[in-house]
Amino acid sequence: MTSGLDLGTLDLMLEALGDFVAAALPVERMLELDRDDLCPEDTVRQMCGDELGVQLAFVPEQYGGMGGGAFDSYRICERLARLDLGLATSVFATFLGSDPILFGGTEEQKERWLGRIAKEGILFAYGATEPEAGSDLGALRTTATPVEGGYRLNGRKQWISNGSIADACCVLALAPGGPSWFVLERGTEGFTAAVPEDKHGIRLSNTAALYLDDVFVPAENLVGLTEGKGLTQAQNVFGYTRLMVAAFGLGGGWEAADRAIRYSLDRVQAGAPLATKQGYTHKLIVPHVVRLEAARAFIEETAVRLDAGEGSLNTEGAIAKYLASEAGNAAAEAAIQAHGGYGFTKPYLVEKIKRDVRITTIYEGTSEILEMTIARDRWQQHLKTRGTYHADLARQVAALPSETGAAIAALALDSLAAVMEACRAGRLTRNQHVLLRLGELIAYGEAAGSLARRAAAALDGTLPDKADRRFGPAALAAVSRIFAREAAMKIAEEGARWVLGATSTDDAPAFDGLRAHEAHLAQRGLLADMDLLADVLYGRADLKDSP
Template identity: 75%
Template sequence: MTTSTGLDRDTLDLMLSSLDEFLAQNLPESRRLDLDLDDTCPEETVRAMCGEDLGVHLVFVPEEYGGLGGGAFDSYRICERMARTDIGVATAVFATFLGSDPILVGATPEQRKEWLGRIAEQGVLFAYGATEPEAGSDLGALTTTATPVETDGRVTGYRLSGRKQWISNGSIADVTTILALAPGGPSWFVVERGTPGFSAAPPEDKHGIRLSNTAALFLDDVLVPADNLVGRVEGRGLVQAQQVFGYTRVMVAAFGLGGGWEALDRAVAYSTNRIQGGTPLAGKQGYTHKLIVPYVARLEAARAFLEETCARLDAGHGADGALNTEGAIAKYLATEAGNAAAEAAIQAHGGYGYTRPYQVEKIKRDVRITTIYEGTSEILEMTIARDRWQQHLKTAGRYHRDLARELAGLPATTGAPAAALALDCLAAVLDACRAGRLTRSQHVLLRLGELIAYAESAGALARRAAAAAAGTLPEKADRRFSPAALAAISRVTARDAALKVAEEGLRWVVGANSLADPAAALPLDEVRAAQAGLLADMDAIADALYDRTSPLEAASS
């Protein structure tokens, strides 16, 4: 995995503007609706995106193999932008990056040069063949086999047999990386389209992302050369898969952001022109504060955590899967927020939201998959909870309390005090779970994963608001909101996190019939008092969305 900081700002901006222009010309709304209705992947458009017409694929390929060497931050910005147009098409492009990941992290130098070079030079499409019908997210339960073929006592090839399910680009990919069980353990193999015995089923008839190609793959005694074993050593497949989760999951998180924001922006535009009772919906607090503002806060909390994680990946902190939990938190927050925002956007359009021409029902169907692929939300909750539980135990309960103390130096206007309160409450809830041995309950463990994600993202958003106020946001960071508006979003998020962690944490500890009572350790009165000012901050967020001058903006200018 490259540890460079990726593209410079000008190159990234040029790629984003070129991407917008290409998609507007080649995938206008009318064509997207027709393709969605027909359940057709626009393969020629995807190939043009990954060819000389656009070259978006070059961002994901290191410079030494002919690419642009984009970093995690660049990939997130581009994935979000693609998703705002169509998550299905974005998935088709992402599948090539995902499919080449085992090569990037585990291949020999010669294998990287050959296969990554072909992506850069020829724009070949990849697929990632890991999931199986009976294994789902459990890669360790795979049944596809790789039987060595020996010639004169030397392994010269492998015969692959088995089935893969839900494979993006399954029937259009030129090359597929296949995870199979070799004698030495799970291993990745490169299989080219057209290899005898390798075939694809008809594309799946899916609920959403109908502009992507998803198909089952069949391997019937498929013979591949020994050189197609990634890394030329058996048994490293699961390690290689784990190494990239932190990276690939932030890309899917970007899909959640893109889909959620596209849906919200359509609702904002609709409410500006829709008149009810003599005034636009945009001026009605009951509309904006229920159907728009809460989802702005959730999406931007996810963005804050996502951008921090991308910055750490680009700084080289994600080697050997070290940031897998951070990637899980980013994906969990952004995809759940994007799915919820799209649902709210349908409601915000009323009856029109339920019709095809307004697009939001399609966005909702598309964004729904982001909570499933690359790790379901439930798998992510488990991943988050297990890792942070171990951190809590190893640090004698200081892990989240230390995170809270780190927020102490930030201005109160950023929401840092309430975010710190959320983290302190989380530590108290985890203490009660330890005393009552409550993590033996799988449901409690999963609910802890949710609370951890909310609390940690509140801290990330407070740091982001402080950086915006100080003018120190990363060069390539999203800058949609002014520092004052971002601070208001952070305060709303922090209040919500503190209340959620305290009240729901208490609920699950008591609900588990534990003798441990965290109520005395939870500053419930402080949490409730911290809600003061909530409505004014929601007003300020609505004003920022609709380009209205709010009292908070006026006071800060």
């Protein structure tokens, strides 16, 4: 179990991050770096140095760090992303890059490398992806050939964050015993970086290909000192690392939404501010805030479970990243629209945020890879429990306070169970697209349950101490009701669409329990809740501190 930072220390870190980046990267410099596609390496190193020491939050205490947990990391990553997602990527790359050591290294390796991160602020990179393999780590072609005293590595890595500025890199290569991680230091003969990529977004991060031409690596730099553990070591951290990228999507999306909210308070059209127009707020603001907060609920719940030592939670990490990255990307797109012509220009920053947050749907597993990951795991759960997995979740959610929209969230989960059962009966998951669409519906259904639990915890005062508290209990309950309605409608209607769409005969599959009519009726009161949430967002209703 990981206790992590105390609340006061976390708050100080979040405040210090904001102050430091505001001073080091004023908007004018940020836009210049974005235009010139330059990583501010000096700023990244200062952040990991004595001036700020952000790296200490990610390193265990026994190796010189502060021992932050998954919850702390999520809050820090969200804050970094709100400041600049490229900068956030550069900082986080060190902890992604050193994760194979943290989770698979020997004690001596941890003391050596994690100790250097804590004390010297060295930067790391994570050398896994290859030009031909993409997200398929099992298809790697980089080889590690045993020689006297160590190995010779040959191959190429692609899309490596911190690729040409990192002091060290964990590289995945195929050894005789199977995929294995090796630690390479910058400047090693034969180990070089290409010119940084000219990217669509996160242009303040350094991304470069790595070349390994007969690079000698001492045997002591084989992570764990045992070959063939590389994929297992990588899998062990997906739940955590994807949760952090989820926090990036959350932070980027919220920054875009907040800019749109501020803009609409001042922008007057037809004699009144845009903030007063339901057609503006209910299309471009409220739905995106709701989806972001649904993602937050799942992120926070998963972070608590990770810190409690429940395992790697790879599927939960995939759900969190899928929800937050898609919501963040959509919120940023809406923010451009919300600014009108100004949103299409660089000084208003939402154009840059949109380009930046787009990567969160790609790196650390594309949304499509995540849909497949989610669907495969929950499909197995459906089969093992003979169809009761999501029905059981529905019963648990239904017991929550009614003001959280628990009954509607339970309806969404029950409908999900019915869709899954129809797919089983019709053997429809042989269609890859059906399987991917199930991944999306599963994410929505489980998020509705998670958000209802979060709203219930807010109502009874049991939210984690370090939880985000932008919304008070009553407002959060409204957020939960809005999302539960969306999830119930989405699962009932789209579930039916793909089950029927995969059926090629005139015999319609059974839809016992889909309850589409109930999903329609559950929409009653939706506009009133959207009005309420808009009033909260614009300060027209003070529900933030209501009991």
